[in-house]
Amino acid sequence: MAYQHIRVPESGDKVTVDAQGKLQVPEHPILLFIEGDGIGADIMRASLRIWDAAVEKAYGGQRKVAWMEVYAGEKAASIYNGDYMPEETFDALREFLIGIKGPLTTPVGGGFRSLNVTLRKVLDLYACIRPVRWYEGVPSPLRHPEEVDVVIFRENTEDVYAGIEFEAGTPENQKIARFLREEMGAEFFEDAGLGVKPVSEFGSKRLIRKAIHYAIERGRKSVTLVHKGNIMKFTEGAFRKWGYELAAEEFPEQTISWDEVAEKHGGKVPEGKLLIQDTIADIMFQKMLLRPSEHDVIATMNLNGDYLSDALAAEVGGVGIAPGANIGDAVALFEATHGTAPKYTNLDRVNPGSLLFSGVMMFEHLGWWEVAQIITRAYEKTIDDKVVTYDFARQMEGAREVKTSEFATAVIENMTV
Numbered sequence: 001m002a003y004q005h006i007r008v009p010e011s012g013d014k015v016t017v018d019a020q021g022k023l024q025v026p027e028h029p030i031l032l033f034i035e036g037d038g039i040g041a042d043i044m045r046a047s048l049r050i051w052d053a054a055v056e057k058a059y060g061g062q063r064k065v066a067w068m069e070v071y072a073g074e075k076a077a078s079i080y081n082g083d084y085m086p087e088e089t090f091d092a093l094r095e096f097l098i099g100i101k102g103p104l105t106t107p108v109g110g111g112f113r114s115l116n117v118t119l120r121k122v123l124d125l126y127a128c129i130r131p132v133r134w135y136e137g138v139p140s141p142l143r144h145p146e147e148v149d150v151v152i153f154r155e156n157t158e159d160v161y162a163g164i165e166f167e168a169g170t171p172e173n174q175k176i177a178r179f180l181r182e183e184m185g186a187e188f189f190e191d192a193g194l195g196v197k198p199v200s201e202f203g204s205k206r207l208i209r210k211a212i213h214y215a216i217e218r219g220r221k222s223v224t225l226v227h228k229g230n231i232m233k234f235t236e237g238a239f240r241k242w243g244y245e246l247a248a249e250e251f252p253e254q255t256i257s258w259d260e261v262a263e264k265h266g267g268k269v270p271e272g273k274l275l276i277q278d279t280i281a282d283i284m285f286q287k288m289l290l291r292p293s294e295h296d297v298i299a300t301m302n303l304n305g306d307y308l309s310d311a312l313a314a315e316v317g318g319v320g321i322a323p324g325a326n327i328g329d330a331v332a333l334f335e336a337t338h339g340t341a342p343k344y345t346n347l348d349r350v351n352p353g354s355l356l357f358s359g360v361m362m363f364e365h366l367g368w369w370e371v372a373q374i375i376t377r378a379y380e381k382t383i384d385d386k387v388v389t390y391d392f393a394r395q396m397e398g399a400r401e402v403k404t405s406e407f408a409t410a411v412i413e414n415m416t417v
Contacts, residue, residue: 001095003088005071005079012066015097015366017330023097025366030066032092036102037073038340043352044102046408050352050375051359053412058370068096072115073104085115090122093331100334100362102355105342116335117163120156125326125333126203127210128154130309131361135376137383138317139395147293148316151220153211154305156326158203159235161302164196199235199301201242208243209250210327211299215274216254222275223247223255226284226300226308239301240278247276281308288312309337320391321353323361332365334358348403351389353379356411374415381414382407 013026035044048067055065070089071079080086084107093099104115119125130152134145142148166173168191176194180186208225215223225244229237247255251274258277261269269275279287279295281304287294288308292315300308313322324337336355344350356375363371383392386399387410393401402410 001091003092005086006068006088006092009066009068012068014095017097021329023366025368027063028066029098029366030068030096031362032068032070032096032099034070034072034089034099034101034104035075036336036340037075037105038103038342038345039350040073040102040104040336040340042344042346042348042404043336043350043355046352046404047356047359049408050356050378050411051363051371054363054371054374054378054415055368057374057415057417058368063368068092070099072101072119077107085118093123093333097330098332098362098366100355100359101336103336103338103340105340117161119333120326123326123328123331123333124157125328125331126156127207127327128152128156128305128309129214129325129327129361130154130305130313130337131323132309132312132316134316135321135383136380137386138321139392140316142289142292142315145316148288148312150288150292150295150312151214151218151297152305152309152312153207153214153297153299154309155203155207155301157302158198158200159302160195160197161306162196162198164198166194168193197232197235199239201238204239204242204301205246208246208299211297212247212251212255212274212276215297216251220274220296221269222277222296224284224295224298225276225278226281226298226304227278228281228304229278230280236281236301236304243278243299244276284308285311288315313337317353318391319354320351321357323354323357323359325358325361325365327365332362334362334365348405349390350404351391352404352408370417374417375411377416378411378414382410385410385414 009030012028012030015029016024018024035041055063070092072085072089076086077084106115133149166176173194211223225240227236227240229240244257254274255276256273310319313319319338322337325334335358338354360372360375386396387402388399389407390401393399
């Protein structure tokens with residue numbers, strides 16, 4: 001495909017998907033990146049150096065990434081005459097499948113509810129995946145942060161984030177309110193803003209299916225369905241019901257429900273079985289503080305997942321080092337999970353950890369496990385040496401505060417095979 005402003009690398013090959021949906025990764029894959037706004041340039045520059053160094057360290061030149069820049073946000077607007085989300089960026093992601101992005105600013109009055117949400121919806125990136133674990137040496141408010149090691153699968157397209165809302169006082173709102181009261185017998189205050197919360201069997205099951213596949217492939221012990229089904233019985237309660245149905249119908253040999261464990265196995269999960277369980281959302285927040293080791297993979301709806309992923313990240317160092325990905329059936333877009341922090345733009349000061357570890361997720365997705373391990377070990381060694389950016393330096397005694405670029409250099413110097 002021909003592009004207006006995007007330059008396809010002369011060397012490198014496309015990542016593809018075979019007929020069974022399995023990713024086919026060449027030795028020199030073309031991977032896309034969106035620099036991002038605000039601090040995006042600083043953290044992307046640092047992360048690219050680390051990723052390339054780790055690939056070289058792991059494979060000695062036998063494998064190499066051909067990076068291809070595509071555009072969104074303020075940089076896109078400066079290139080595409082004010083268009084913050086150019087169509088050829090979507091085309092490139094559909095063609096090359098794998099990309100990573102820095103944080104984006106949604107323009108005020110620009111026609112977008114959110115650039116991030118737009119990317120997810122247009123490309124149908126229905127699974128937001130957020131691994132949360134503690135890295136040795138990272139400041140944490142918990143007594144035993146090492147017990148936190150969970151992966152959150154958040155449904156990306158439905159729930160209240162679907163954006164089906166009707167402002168109080170508008171004709172549309174009045175029409176919906178009249179229908180609900182007169183036709184459906186609903187009771188609520190006058191002049192209430194109204195929203196619709198769609199939760200479908202299709203959307204729920206494809207998200208839970210991906211969570212179960214992930215848990216089986218990674219040797220995880222359980223998948224917990226997090227919901228508020230005791231109150232919202234036909235949306236969140238249905239999510240829970242569909243999750244148990246899916247596990248029983250599609251993974252009968254690999255999974256087992258908690259009820260079955262209690263009734264037939266004396267409360268002990270049989271060897272080789274993946275436990276499917278569920279927890280009420282508000283209780284889950286308590287459990288992840290008091291007994292985090294009891295949970296492994298979490299599957300939940302959009303709003304619950306938004307709250308949980310940021311709250312759990314705070315237990316192990318904050319969103320500054322929390323990675324994330326938005327993945328569909330083929331396209332995968334990895335991303336920094338924090339904002340653009342405009343006051344630090346071009347100051348070479350912030351922690352690149354969130355974007356860096358999103359890249360680690362990307363290399364794991366590609367099957368380049370050696371690269372992921374090299375980066376993780378080098379990062380932990382750098383933190384253990386107390387060579388950190390300002391956010392950690394203010395929480396650690398005896399730390400040496402360094403710039404973003406200097407932190408990247410320290411990580412690279414600490415790389416070992």
